[in-house]
Amino acid sequence: MKLNLKVWRQKNGQAKGGFETHQVVADEHMSFLEMLDVLNQDLIIGGKEPLAFEHDCREGICGACSMVINGRPHGPNKGTTACQLHMRSFKDGDTIHIEPFRAASFPVIRDLVVDRSAFDRIIESGGYVSVNTGQAQDANAIPVEKNQAGESFDAATCIGCGACVAACPNASAMLFVSAKVSHLALLPQGQVEHENRVQSMVTQMDKEGFGACSNTYACEAECPKEISIENIARLNRSYLGASLSSK
Amino acid sequence: MSWFSKFLTSSVGKKLIMSLTGLFLIIFLLVHLIGNLQLLADDGGESFNMYAKFMTSNPLIKMTSYGLYFFILLHAIQGLLIWSKNRASGGSKRYSGGRPLSTWAGRNMAGLGTVILVFILLHMWQFWFQYKWGEVASATYDGVEVRDLYEVVRHAFQNVGFVIFYVISMIVIAFHLHHGFQSAFQSLGLNHQKYTPAIKAIGTAYSILIPLGFAVIPLYILFAK
Ligand code: HEM
Ligand code: SF4
Ligand code: FES
Numbered sequence: 001m002k003l004n005l006k007v008w009r010q011k012n013g014q015a016k017g018g019f020e021t022h023q024v025v026a027d028e029h030m031s032f033l034e035m036l037d038v039l040n041q042d043l044i045i046g047g048k049e050p051l052a053f054e055h056d057c058r059e060g061i062c063g064a065c066s067m068v069i070n071g072r073p074h075g076p077n078k079g080t081t082a083c084q085l086h087m088r089s090f091k092d093g094d095t096i097h098i099e100p101f102r103a104a105s106f107p108v109i110r111d112l113v114v115d116r117s118a119f120d121r122i123i124e125s126g127g128y129v130s131v132n133t134g135q136a137q138d139a140n141a142i143p144v145e146k147n148q149a150g151e152s153f154d155a156a157t158c159i160g161c162g163a164c165v166a167a168c169p170n171a172s173a174m175l176f177v178s179a180k181v182s183h184l185a186l187l188p189q190g191q192v193e194h195e196n197r198v199q200s201m202v203t204q205m206d207k208e209g210f211g212a213c214s215n216t217y218a219c220e221a222e223c224p225k226e227i228s229i230e231n232i233a234r235l236n237r238s239y240l241g242a243s244l245s246s247k
Numbered sequence: 248m249s250w251f252s253k254f255l256t257s258s259v260g261k262k263l264i265m266s267l268t269g270l271f272l273i274i275f276l277l278v279h280l281i282g283n284l285q286l287l288a289d290d291g292g293e294s295f296n297m298y299a300k301f302m303t304s305n306p307l308i309k310m311t312s313y314g315l316y317f318f319i320l321l322h323a324i325q326g327l328l329i330w331s332k333n334r335a336s337g338g339s340k341r342y343s344g345g346r347p348l349s350t351w352a353g354r355n356m357a358g359l360g361t362v363i364l365v366f367i368l369l370h371m372w373q374f375w376f377q378y379k380w381g382e383v384a385s386a387t388y389d390g391v392e393v394r395d396l397y398e399v400v401r402h403a404f405q406n407v408g409f410v411i412f413y414v415i416s417m418i419v420i421a422f423h424l425h426h427g428f429q430s431a432f433q434s435l436g437l438n439h440q441k442y443t444p445a446i447k448a449i450g451t452a453y454s455i456l457i458p459l460g461f462a463v464i465p466l467y468i469l470f471a472k
Contacts, residue, residue: 008342019343071343102338169354170333172258202257211336212258212329214356215430216349230438236259237436243254 001026001092005039007051008099010108013115017108019097032075032085033058033065036098052111060084060224063161066101067112073101073163073222081161081224101162103171105209116162118208119176123160125204126197127180129189142188152186155179157225164219164227170211175219177205178235179227185238195242202239261329266434268322269427273453275315276420280460287467292397293388299378299396323364330357352426359423366416373403404468413465417458424454 003024010017024042026035033055040050056064065082069075075085090096098112106114156179164175181198184190190197213232220229254260282302285295302308352359377383378396386395404410428450432438437446 006343017339017341068342072348097343099342102342104336104338106338167348169337169349171336171338172333202259203253206258209336210258211333212262213434214329214333214353215426215433216353218349221348229433230440233433233436233438235436236263236434239257239259240254240263240436243250243260246250 001028001087001090003035003087003090004093004095006095006097007039007111009051009111010100012110013107019099026087028086028088028090030087031058031083032069032087033083035087052109052113054113055083058083061159063159066114066116066162066166068097068099068101068166070097073166074161074224078221079224079226081159084224101166103162103165103210105171105173106162106165114162116160118210119160119162119173121208122173122177122201122204123180126193126200127184129184129193131189144187148186152183152190155183155186155227155231158183158223158227159225161224163222163224165210167218167222168211168213169216169218170214172213172219173205173208173210174213174232174235175223175227175229177201178231181238182231182234185234194238195246198235198238198242199246202235261325262434264325265322265329266431268318268325269431271315271318272322273424273428273431276457280457283461283464286397286400286464292386292395292401295397295400296386296393296395297388297391300391300393303378319367323360326357326360350426352422353430356423356426359419362416362419363423366412366419369412374399401468401472404465407469410465410469414462417462420461421454421458424457425451428453 003026005022005024006019007022008017009020022039022042024035024039026038030038033053036051036053043050054064054066056062058065060081060083063081066073067082069082069085074080074082075089077085077089100106100108100112100114101116103114105118106116109115158176158179160176162176165171165173181194181201184197185194215229215232217229220227248256255264282295282298285298286292288294302312374396377399378394381399383394383396383399385392386397387393404413429443429447432443432446437443
């Protein structure tokens with residue numbers, strides 16, 4: 001299949017950047033990233049600079065493959081990362097726009113690669129549980145209610161990709177932060193530091209410059225792991241509760 | 248920073264203010280509509296004029312109306328501040344893609360709100376200001392003399408241009424409410440499969456019925472009186 005690509009090229013964070021048009025011949029069984037590999041091979045053979053894009057696992061679990069495909073983070077398919085998107089989702093002769101995740105807090109490093117270290121700093125501010133070293137505990141020592149465990153696990157499937165931010169008109173990071181707060185808050189081990197965690201993570205999120213949540217729910221619709229906005233509601237009430245009751 | 252100002256200046260706290268003031272305005276709209284529906288009564292304006300007198304002289308209602316002015320201003324100023332901050336967060340405007348999966352109303356709450364603000368200011372000037380400080384004829388019912396606000400309203404709604412602006416403003420409020428109603432509960436942290444479908448359904452009905460009720464009044468006066 002023949003494709004017309006309009007890809008965002010930008011030398012570095014200071015450069016202005018713009019779209020470049022390329023033709024690529026791909027196979028419909030290729031993944032989207034394999035199609036970009038073909039493009040890069042063509043560029044290298046033609047003596048041009050290859051397109052920079054991020055990837056790691058290529059199996060939908062690491063969250064590296066950040067890109068907006070035809071206006072949608074991770075492309076047109078529901079619950080699918082860009083690396084798990086296949087060319088059979090497109091038609092021969094299609095024009096495809098490919099650009100970086102859009103958010104002031106995700107500055108472009110080069111081409112499609114953006115700096116998402118703001119997420120790392122949010123996690124550092126409280127997205128963990130403190131556990132003393134020593135003997136490994138008996139796995140069943142702390143009872144966990146079945147539904148809570150399930151809900152916690154659903155929130156824990158967030159791969160920290162940032163598509164929620166890119167999908168949001170305000171570049172709000174609420175879905176990501178709420179997933180991280182929720183998966184810990186729903187377990188007894190996470191409850192211990194819950195109040196401090198929710199306050200420091202929200203503070204860090206604001207400091208990084210992400211927008212406030214307007215409840216448009218575009219994040220939930222675009223999230224490759226289909227994280228629920230019920231987590232954002234939990235974050236809202238937890239933050240209020242923690243502000244009222246923490247010492 | 249004290250815990251209170253820290254809460255109120257956080258992105259989550261700011262949205263809680265939007266939610267609480269928005270819910271207050273939602274309740275106000277219902278009360279206001281019930282009062283206004285008396286304009287439809289066929290009594291030459293008596294019930295509406297007596298109601299207007301009651302609303303402007305009862306001390307409890309006076310207190311509430313000061314609260315109302317404050318909450319409208321707080322909601323509008325806070326909303327526009329959030330909007331400008333959110334725009335700055337949004338990143339480059341030079342990419343091709345839109346944000347296709349967010350609703351139109353959800354993306355345009357500030358624009359819709361600004362139209363509502365212009366409407367409220369005009370509305371206050373035209374009725375509230377005139378009633379308080381303008382020259383308004385009086386009407387007498389059972390020996391009680393009251394200012395004839397009914398006549399002011401009837402006169403205003405003879406102007407086709409104003410009626411069109413009024414009806415358009417009601418459509419704008421409908422969109423603002425359609426997004427805002429359910430959004431306010433989410434901001435409060437209330438989202439659960441047990442009751443969220445009901446909140447959404449009530450919000451949809453409310454956002455259609457209330458503006459429709461308001462819009463019927465000028466149309467009825469224009470065409471039937
Ligand atoms: C009839 C009067 C009004 C009512 C009933 C109303 C109601 C609401 C409600 C319920 C919300 C949702 C709050 C939330 O998401 O938690 C909202 C949001 C909003 N309102 Fe209003 N509003 C009114 C007038 C205005 C005015 C005059 C403005 C002025 C600009 C305004 C600007 C906004 C903005 C910008 C938001 C969205 C904030 C965000 O989520 O980013 N509203 N409104
Ligand atoms: S919530 Fe979804 S979209 Fe956001 S970072 Fe996590 S996996 Fe990605
Ligand atoms: S490359 Fe790991 S999720 Fe796509």
